[in-house]
Amino acid sequence: MQNSSPAPLLWLQNLGFSWPGQARELFFIPELKLSPAERLFLKGASGSGKTTLLNLVGGVLSPTRGEIQFLGRSFSQLSASAKDQLRADEMGFIFQLFNLLPFLTVEENILLSAQFSAERKSRATHSRSLKEEVRRLVEALGLNESDILERRADQLSVGQQQRVACARALLGRPKLLIADEPTSALDADTKEAFIQLLLSECEQSSTAVLFVSHDSSLAQHFDRKLEMADFLPDGSGGRA
Amino acid sequence: MRPLVVLAIKSLWNRRLTALLTALAVALSVVLILGVERIHQAAQSSFMGSVAQTDLVVGARTSPLQLLLFSVFRIGNPTNSISVKTWKHIDSLPEVKWTVPLSLGDSHRGYPVVATNDSYLEHLRFRQSESLSFVGGRWFEALHEVVIGAEVADQLNYSLGDKVVVSHGTGDVTFTHHDEHPFKVVGILRRTGTPVDRSLHISLEAMEALHHEEEEHPGHSHGHSHDHHHHHHDHHDHSAQKISAFLVGLESPRALLLLQRQISEYEAEPLTAVIPGRALQQLWQGLEIVHNTLRLIGALVLGVSLLAMLLVLLSTLNERRREMAILRALGASPWAVMGLLLFEALLLALSGVVLGGALLALGLVGLKPWLEAKMGLSLHFGGIASGEWMILVVILLAALVVAFLPAYQAYRRSLADGLRVSL
Numbered sequence: 001m002q003n004s005s006p007a008p009l010l011w012l013q014n015l016g017f018s019w020p021g022q023a024r025e026l027f028f029i030p031e032l033k034l035s036p037a038e039r040l041f042l043k044g045a046s047g048s049g050k051t052t053l054l055n056l057v058g059g060v061l062s063p064t065r066g067e068i069q070f071l072g073r074s075f076s077q078l079s080a081s082a083k084d085q086l087r088a089d090e091m092g093f094i095f096q097l098f099n100l101l102p103f104l105t106v107e108e109n110i111l112l113s114a115q116f117s118a119e120r121k122s123r124a125t126h127s128r129s130l131k132e133e134v135r136r137l138v139e140a141l142g143l144n145e146s147d148i149l150e151r152r153a154d155q156l157s158v159g160q161q162q163r164v165a166c167a168r169a170l171l172g173r174p175k176l177l178i179a180d181e182p183t184s185a186l187d188a189d190t191k192e193a194f195i196q197l198l199l200s201e202c203e204q205s206s207t208a209v210l211f212v213s214h215d216s217s218l219a220q221h222f223d224r225k226l227e228m229a230d231f232l233p234d235g236s237g238g239r240a
Numbered sequence: 241m242r243p244l245v246v247l248a249i250k251s252l253w254n255r256r257l258t259a260l261l262t263a264l265a266v267a268l269s270v271v272l273i274l275g276v277e278r279i280h281q282a283a284q285s286s287f288m289g290s291v292a293q294t295d296l297v298v299g300a301r302t303s304p305l306q307l308l309l310f311s312v313f314r315i316g317n318p319t320n321s322i323s324v325k326t327w328k329h330i331d332s333l334p335e336v337k338w339t340v341p342l343s344l345g346d347s348h349r350g351y352p353v354v355a356t357n358d359s360y361l362e363h364l365r366f367r368q369s370e371s372l373s374f375v376g377g378r379w380f381e382a383l384h385e386v387v388i389g390a391e392v393a394d395q396l397n398y399s400l401g402d403k404v405v406v407s408h409g410t411g412d413v414t415f416t417h418h419d420e421h422p423f424k425v426v427g428i429l430r431r432t433g434t435p436v437d438r439s440l441h442i443s444l445e446a447m448e449a450l451h452h453e454e455e456e457h458p459g460h461s462h463g464h465s466h467d468h469h470h471h472h473h474d475h476h477d478h479s480a481q482k483i484s485a486f487l488v489g490l491e492s493p494r495a496l497l498l499l500q501r502q503i504s505e506y507e508a509e510p511l512t513a514v515i516p517g518r519a520l521q522q523l524w525q526g527l528e529i530v531h532n533t534l535r536l537i538g539a540l541v542l543g544v545s546l547l548a549m550l551l552v553l554l555s556t557l558n559e560r561r562r563e564m565a566i567l568r569a570l571g572a573s574p575w576a577v578m579g580l581l582l583f584e585a586l587l588l589a590l591s592g593v594v595l596g597g598a599l600l601a602l603g604l605v606g607l608k609p610w611l612e613a614k615m616g617l618s619l620h621f622g623g624i625a626s627g628e629w630m631i632l633v634v635i636l637l638a639a640l641v642v643a644f645l646p647a648y649q650a651y652r653r654s655l656a657d658g659l660r661v662s663l
C-alpha cells in the first residue's frame with residue numbers, strides 16, 4: 001500500500017489483453033486505481049475494447065499479462081469459481097440493453113442478485129425486509145407505479161428496464177457498479193435523469209462506479225475521466 | 241444452485257407450448273414402449289390362466305395351435321371331430337385323472353356354444369387354481385338347459401329362466417335356427433376372465449339332439465357340411481358319437497410326455513395331443529416378430545422425440561444467449577449455465593415420462609373392458625415393475641445424453657461471450 005492514500009478498491013497494473021490468435025494487444029493499461037465509492041468515466045470509441053476491459057474486471061476473461069486486484073485480492077490467485085463468487089457478492093452490472101430475464105417479473109429480476117449471493121442478501125436485509133428494500137430501490141430510481149414490481153420485465157419501456165437493471169445491480173450494496181453504456185438506448189432527457197438517479201443511489205450505498213461510454217457529454221457527472229485511447233499498446237501509434 | 245432450478249422451471253413455463261409438445265413426444269414413446277410390454281405380459285398371463293391345470297388338450301389331427309385356439313380359446317372352428325370311443329378309452333387310462341369333453345361349432349348370437357358334461361364344472365380351473373362358481377342357478381341337468389358365462393349374461397342381458405335359441409355355425413350370421421327347442425337358462429357363471437365368460441354350455445346329448453332334428457327337417461338345409469353327421473339316423477337315444485376335443489388332467493406330471501406320444505400314435509384314429517403351455521410358448525415365439533417390431537417402433541419414436549427435444553434446445557440457444565450473459569454477470573459459473581440446460585432437458589424428459597405414465601394408465605383402464613369383452617382376456621395391470629423403472633431411467637439418461645450437446649455449446653459460448661450481451 002502506498003503512503004496515505006486509501007487502499008484502492010480496484011487496481012490494474014500493466015494490464016494487457018489480446019484475443020487468442022491475435023498477436024497485437026487490444027489495449028495496455030500501465031496502471032489504473034479506483035478508490036472505494038469513486039466515480040470513474042471511461043470513454044472509448046466503438047471497438048476500442050471497453051466491454052473487453054469490463055469482462056476482465058468482472059473476472060470473466062483473464063488478462064494476457066499484468067495483474068488485477070479487487071478488494072486486495074489478486075485475480076491471478078483466484079480460481080474461476082472464486083471470481084464468480086466475488087462478482088456475485090461485490091459487483092453489479094448494467095449493460096446497454098437486455099438486462100432482464102423477460103419471463104420474470106420486475107421483482108423476481110431484482111431479487112436475482114440476492115439469490116446468487118448470500119452476502120448481498122444479508123446486506124440488503126440489514127435494516128429492512130428484502131421486499132421493502134426492493135420497493136425502496138425502485139422508488140429511489142424513479143419507478144413509482146404501484147404495480148411495477150408485479151409486471152413482467154418484457155412489458156416495460158427501455159428506460160424502465162434500465163432502472164430495474166440498476167436496482168438489481170445495486171441491491172445488497174456491492175462495492176462496484178460496472179455500467180457498459182447503459183444510457184445509449186435512452187433519449188437525452190431520460191439519459192440525464194437516469195444518470196443522476198443512478199449516481200445518487202451509488203453515493204448512498206458507497207458504491208464505486210466504473211462507467212464506460214463513447215458519449216463524453218456524460219463525463220461531467222463523474223469524479224474522473226479516462227480514455228481508452230490512452231491505453232493503446234506500445235508501437236501501435238496511439239494519439240499524438 | 242437453487243435459483244437456477246427455479247429459473248429453469250420458470251423459463252420452461254415461459255415456453256410452455258413448445259415444452260408441452262416436446263414432453264408429449266416423449267410421453268408418446270413411453271406409452272408405446274411400456275404399453276407394448278404391458279399388453280404382451282397381461283395377454284401372456286391371461287392366456288396361461290385360461291389353461292390352468294390342464295395338462296393336455298386332445299383333438300383330431302391338426303396343428304397344435306389350432307387345436308388349442310378352438311378348444312380353449314374358442315377362436316376358429318374345429319376341423320375334425322374324434323369319436324367318443326377314443327375319448328372314453330383315454331379317459332380310462334390309469335395315468336389320467338380327469339377329462340373334460342368339448343363339442344364345439346354352434347353359436348348363439350356370435351357367442352360360442354360348448355357342449356360338455358359335469359366334469360367341465362368340476363375340473364376346469366382359471367387363474368392357477370380357482371374353480372368355476374355360479375352367480376345364480378346351477379349346472380345343466382335336463383336336455384334343454386343352458387349355463388351361460390358372465391359376459392354372455394351381461395352383454396345379452398339374460399337372466400335365469402330366459403329362453404335361448406342356438407344356431408348352427410359360429411359367427412354373428414346364423415345359418416340355421418333350431419327354433420323347435422329353445423334352451424332355458426338355468427345357471428349363470430361368475431366372471432373368470434377366460435373364454436368361459438363368452439361361452440354358453442349345454443350337454444353333449446343336447447348338441448346331439450340339435451343335429452338330429454336338423455337332419456330330420458330337410459327344409460333346413462344350410463349347405464354347410466360338417467362331420468357331425470356320420471351317425472345312425474335310426475335311433476334316438478341322443479347319446480353323442482363324436483366330440484371336438486377333450487381336456488386331460490393327469491395323476492402325475494411325470495406321465496405327460498409319454499402319454500402325449502401314446503396319444504399321437506393312437507391307432508384307431510389320428511389324434512393330436514397338445515401341452516397347452518408349450519403350444520402357447522410357440523404362439524409367443526411366433527408373435528415375437530410382431531412384438532419386436534412394436535419394440536423397435538417404440539425405440540424409434542423415442543429417438544424421434546429426443547431429436548425433437550434436441551432441436552428445441554438448440555434452437556433456443558441463440559435467443560437465450562442474453563439470458564446466459566445475464567446469469568454470468570450475476571455470478572453463475574459456465575458450469576451452472578451448462579447445468580441449467582441439462583436440468584431443463586431432464587425436466588422435459590421427466591414431464592414426458594410422467595405424462596406418458598398417466599396416459600398409459602388411462603389408456604389401459606379405458607381399453608380393459610374392451611379387451612376383456614372382445615378377447616376374453618382378463619388383464620391385470622399392477623404398479624410399475626422394476627423392469628419398467630429401468631426403461632424410464634434409461635429414457636431419462638438418454639435425454640441427458642442428448643442434451644449434452646446443446647449444454648456443452650452453452651458452456652462454450654458463455655465462456656466466449658462472457659458478459660457481452662450482444663444484440
Ligand SMILES: Nc1ncnc2c1ncn2[C@@H]1O[C@H](COP(=O)(O)OP(=O)(O)OP(=O)(O)O)[C@@H](O)[C@H]1O
Nearest residue numbers: 019026044045046047048049050051052053214656
Ligand atoms: N470473442 C471475441 N473474439 C475475438 N475478438 C473479439 C471478441 N469479442 C470482441 N472482439 C474484438 O475485440 C475488440 C473490442 O471489442 P469490445 O466489444 O470490447 O469493444 P467496445 O469498446 O465495447 O465496443 P462498443 O462500443 O461497440 O461496444 C473488437 O475489435 C472486437 O472485434
Ligand SMILES: [Mg+2]
Nearest residue numbers: 050051052180
Ligand atoms: Mg461494448
